[in-house]
Amino acid sequence: MYLSDEKAKKKVLAEKYNGVESDAYRADCARIDAHEPWEYVLGYADFLGCRIDLSYKPMVPRDETAHWTKRVIEEWKDKGPVTALDAYAGAGNIGIALLKHLPESHVTFNEIDANLMPQIAKSLELNNIDASRATLIAGDSLEKITGTFDIICANPPYVDPAGEADMDPEMRYEPHIAFFGSADGYGHHKELIQEGKKYLTPRGVLYVECDMTQVEELKKILADTDWNYEFWTDPYGHEGIMILRQK
16 A cells, blocks of 8 residues: 555554654654655555565565455355465465455465465464465465466566666565566466466466556467456556456
């Protein structure tokens, strides 16, 4: 969630320090002034009513991701027990939200950085989610995934490395691998388009975040496949979520 520096400081003061200013609070203000994400300073982020621990400093959950994840939940809330995969899970915010709002779900979290597995486990506990409903797998992309899923949600690295110089200052505190994962930003999307079906149940659907500048190229790639596809819009009205359905 975007906040101005002053609003971020007020939020940190209220939630981390119970409204009492101190040297520690002033040190946190200096961190915010230095463009460190205020969510790191606070230690957690809110995501669709879930508290997502950020003490291991993964990529900060974005409003754009919450927007389409909420739509996924609406699409599946009346379909009984579901299995889901949160691919490129990072902080695990997508999968945590699915578990919280789809009470008959089981979610597999897949994240390349094994150091984030304890953080996802911590967020499960913070949200009173039974750990037996989650499977945590550390591995690159889909290499260690077995079985099939009704829902695959993916927020892969998709920033073109050519755009690194234009990143916001706050993003430089976040893990490089969360943004840059292929030479052109399309690598993981192409893999999901090519390989995704073998990980889906017959009713399964694949939801993938992308950049609005990538949509036209992705449509060209999809035109030669047997996917039924559509693109959802983000909170600002731009196409930025690729939905792949089986014919």
